[in-house]
Amino acid sequence: MMKLNPSLKVKKDMTSPPPLPKIFLALSICFCVLLLRADRLAAAAPPQDLTELSLQELMNISVYGASKFEQKLLEAPAAVTIINQKEIKKYGYRTLADLLRSVRGFFVTNDRNYNYLGVRGFNRPGDYSTRILLLVDGHRLNDPLYDQAPIGTDFPLDLDLVERVEVIRGPSSSIYGTNAFLGVINVITRSGGGVKGLEMSGDAGSFNTYKGRGTYGQKWANGAEALVSGSYYSSQGPKLFFREFDTPETHQGIARNCDYDQFYSAFGKFAYQDFTLTGVYHSREKGIPTGTYGTVFGDPRNRTIDARAYLDLKYNHTFANEWQVLARFSYDHYPYDGFFFINRFDDAGNLTGIGENRDIGRADWWTGELQVCRTLFNRHKVIVGTEYRDNFRLEQRNFDVTPMTSFLDDQRHSNFYAFYGQDEFTILQNLKLNAGVRYDHYSTVGGNVSPRVALIYSPIKTAALKLLYGQAFRAPNAYEMFYQDGGVTAKSNPDLKPERIQTYEVTWEQYFAKHYRLVASGYYYRIHDLITQQVDPADGLIVFRNSDRIEAKGLELELGGNWANGWEGRISYVLQEAKNLQTGGLLTNSPAHLPKVNLIVPLYKDKLFSGLEVQYYSPRKTLDNSHVGDAVLVNLTFFNKNVFKGVELSASAYNLLNQKFRDPGAAEHLINGMNSIIQDGITFRVKLTYKY
Amino acid sequence: MPLTTPSSLPSRLGLTLLLMGWWLCLSLGAAAPVFAQGASESQVKAAFLYNFTKFVEWPSGAFTANPDTITLGILEREPLAPALEALQGKEVQGRKLVVRRCRHHEELQKCQIFFASAAEKPRLREIMGALQGLPVLTVTDEVDDFARLGGMINLTRLDDKIRFHIDVNNAAKSGLKISSQLLKLAIRPGG
Structure with missing residues (x-):
């Protein structure tokens, strides 16, 4: 989020990575064996009808509260994955990034300042996860300055407060508008009634990492519910060695006390009858150990502070069991502060001292949303909605502190309005057409239409074939359009257009042999006018342009299993290729193969x-x-509950094989010749939760 | 720049496949079915209610008015109504289940099952009073003092699971017999 050195040329993708055909072959065999086995076990009861289950089975089902997404997985117009609270505990997830790493097709890059989320072969270095929409209980978290989806310790919610996470693949701009480009992640929080009392939790981990949380939740007889929670997290971080800085002037490449991380957060949710009021405050301070943007290496004062706060009032009412109305009004506040320390030289080239540069972003916005849902003629489930947002403060500043020199002081406001409609048409009992379209109008870039069509066919009750076509967009944000510093290194581009994507997808989902769920997807994506950072050859200034055309295609397979005695797991494999059509080169930071295994085993009762x-x-x-080399990451957690009444204990080891793996870096790291960033080796955490 | 080359790949790949294979063997060995994904709370609670009916014995006189049906009475503004109404037409002890929204006590008195959520708690004392001694199975949702009000079964959510309490005395007063199998699964009083 800071100006770059103009001499830096970001090289275009040109060569292809080493081919790995063996993995595909091996995994195909794996799946074939499973399918054969499955064939013999087939003829299962349909899992949809809960009344066919016994009481013992019902007592084992995890339930969730109400949300916008109440469709059965088989009927959703997308390939959906749901991760629940139980899995969060048993896999020992610390952040949303940990959780998303386990989801089929998703991959996370960490540059030790932020975590970046990739899917469908797409995770552009230097991009703040802008092409994935992140929601908390339906409230949008991507801010209007940088469009960032915060998934690391900057995610404003303690993961212990999450009831489940719904991951919806593919474009959903036809309902959600901008950012719903490659996928939507909706995080559903626990309810006061689900907590029922006081909960205290504390954990400790490697590198002097500690977290504490206190939560109180209750549901009263009159139906009112409340949940309040506060968390504090602090991590000293490891001592790191960077080979790129291995010189006497830069402490032989060793960065001490530079990778610290700290946040505090507060969360409150109050529900009475049809109203829900949610309030969130979160502030995180993260040290930057990598000497980005040419800052002084090893100076622990290099850091960013991101805070997120919002108030959200939701009204959800069903009139006479026919009209379902959802209205939402919210106010968001997002301040970002970057502190960068840079060596200063006099005209003769002698070091004169260290100067402080500050990079500042401020955004405030309010949003109003209204959605009506109604079933017509028994066969049409119609949703119509409208949304308005006023970004009444979009501020970007960059200046040196002493002597006070301003490079950027940009104050803006913008707004958009949108209308959308969707019809789920039950053509036959086993054939559904889901068609939707949304029109967005931005004060900055004008109008934009996003359609989506899905045909869902269930030849048998336990299976569904989904044919999906969709278009989505992402409007350029204030940073991409207006970040400039008076012609020193970067210039603005107010003429930026939205980037657009067209997608085709086929998905087969099937439940079989009572325990298994199989998902197979193939997709083909084309992206036009991708907003890309580049250097203008005419003046050497960095500018964002609608330039690249990208083609991405892939194959995703997943087999999930679930047993009453507590065993559960999933095994997935993704083969993907994302290509720049102009250069013919493969995209950076895009792994061709992503196999994953998740398994929960009950060890004692x-x-x-x-x-x-x-x-x-x-x-x-x-x-x-x-290239950065490949890596096998293994995480293991032991989880114990009720050894004493109300106590939960867990112990986790992350990166158990102690792999020294690296994630590709962005342009701000390449300035120092750092093409990739070292990740943590083996780390540990123990955690204790007590419920009164 | 010393980059990791794909030469280390076979061992890593081998390891990955080994672990996957291990998972496979283990998973195919396990048994006993369960619902594959999480489900909506109201649907699960409705399924519980349906299951309860299999473990309750009504006195012979309870079905004289209409021997072919068993009626579940709910209140007009019952929040769980959509899930409960999906039970309409299901078979219970050889009878067809009818779900009826009731306005008056007289209508409820003709039912064999009465279900109410905590939202209706202000009216519950009065309604339960009207059902006193009648062969009506009374099931409540998240009503902590259901027993004091005269209720027989109360559903409650603990973490992400649904559990239930039973008050045998209230059932016995109305001439209903609750099977010991069901009692075994209920949360023990005081526990």
Whole structure:
């Protein structure tokens, strides 16, 4: 989010990574064996009808509260994954990024300042996860300055407060508008009634990492519910070695006390009858150990502070069981502060001292939303809605502190309005057409239409074939349009257009042999006018332009299993290729193969469980056309509950094989010749939760 | 720049496949069915209610008015109504289940099952009073003092699971017999 050195040329993607055909072959065999086995076990009861289950089975079902997404998985117009609270505990997830790493097709890059989310072969270095929409209980988190989806410790919610996470693949701009480009992640929070009392939790981990949380939740007889929670997190971070800085002037490449991370957060949710009021405040301070943007290496004062706060009032009412009305009014506040310390030289080139540069972003916006849902003629489930947002403060500043020199002071406001409609038409009992379209109008870039059509066919009750076509867009944000510093290094581009995507997808989903769920997807995406950072050859200034055309295609397979005695797991494999059509080169930071395994094993009755995760990342291309090697990540958690009444204990090891793996870096790292960023080796955490 | 080359790949791939294979063997060995994904709370609670009917014995006189049906009475503004109404037509002890929204006590008195959520708590004392001694199975949702009000079964959510309490005395007063199998699964009083 800060100006770049103009001499830096970001090289275009040109070569292809080493091919890895063996993985595909091996995994295909794996799946074939499973399918054969499945064939013999087939003829299962349909899992949809709960009344066919016994009481014992019902007592084992995890339930969730109401949300916008109440469709059965088989009927959703997308390939959906749901991760619930139980899995969060048993796999020992610390952040939303940990959780999303386990989801089929998703991959996360960490540059030790932010975490970046990739899917469908797409995770552009230097991009703040802008092409994935992140929602908390339906409230949008992507801000209007940078469009960032915060998934690391900057995610404003303690993961302990999450009831489940719904991951919806593919474009959903036809309902949600901008950012719903490659996928939507909706995080559903726990309810006061679900907590019922006081909950205290504390954990400790490697590198002096500690977190504490206190939560109180209650549901009263009159139906009112409340949940309040506060968390504090602090991590000293590891001592890191960077080979790129291995010189006497830069402490032989060692960064001490530079990778610290700290946040505090507060969350409150109050529900009475049809109204829900949610309030969130979160502030995180993260040290930057990588000497980005040419800052002084090893100076622990290099850091960013991101805060997110919002108030959201939701009204949800069903009139006479026919009209379902959802209205939402919210106010969001997002301040960002970057502190960067840079060596200063006099005209003769002698070091004169260290100067402080500040990079500041401020955004405030309010949003109003109204949605009506009604079933017509028994066969049409119609949703119509409208949304208005006023970004009444969009402020970007960059200046040196002493002497006070301003490079950027940009104050804006913008707004958009949108209308959308969707019809779920039950043509035959086993054939549904889901068609939707949304029109967005931005004060900055004008109008934009996003359609989506899905045909869902269920030849048998336990299976569905989904044919999906969709278009989505992402409007350029204030940073991309207006960040400039008076012609020193960067210039603005107010003529930016939205980037657009067209997608085709086929998905087969099937439940079989009572325990299994199989999902197979193939997709083909085309992206036009991709907003890309580049250097204008005419004046050497950095500018965002609608330039690249991208083609992405892939194959995703997943087999999930679930047993009453507590065993559960999923195994998935993704083969993907994302290509720049102009240069013909493959995209950077895009692994071709992503196999994953997740498994929960009950070790002792209903008391002790183990959660095992295995993730493989195939080599990824870096900005300078080399590669980071592949990696196998293994995480293991032991989870115990009720050894004493109300106590939950867990112990986790992350990166159990102690792999020294690296994630590709962005342009701000390449300035120092750093094409990739070292990740943590093995780390540990223990956690204790007590419920009164 | 010393980059990791794909030469280390076979061992990593081998490891990955080994772990996957292990998972496969283990998973195919396990048994006993369960619902594959999470489900909506109201649907699960409705399924519980349906299951309860299999474990309750009504006195012979309870069905004299209409021997072919068993009626579930709910209140007009019952929040769980959509899930409960989906039970319409299901078979219970050889009878067809009818779900009826009731306005008056007289209508409820003709039912064999009465279900109410905590939202209706202000009216519950009065309604339960009207049902006193009648062969009506009374099931409540999240009403902590259901027993004191005269209720027989109360559903409650603990973490992400649904559990239930039973008050045998209230059932016995109305001439209903609750099977010991059901009692075994209920939360023990005080527990």
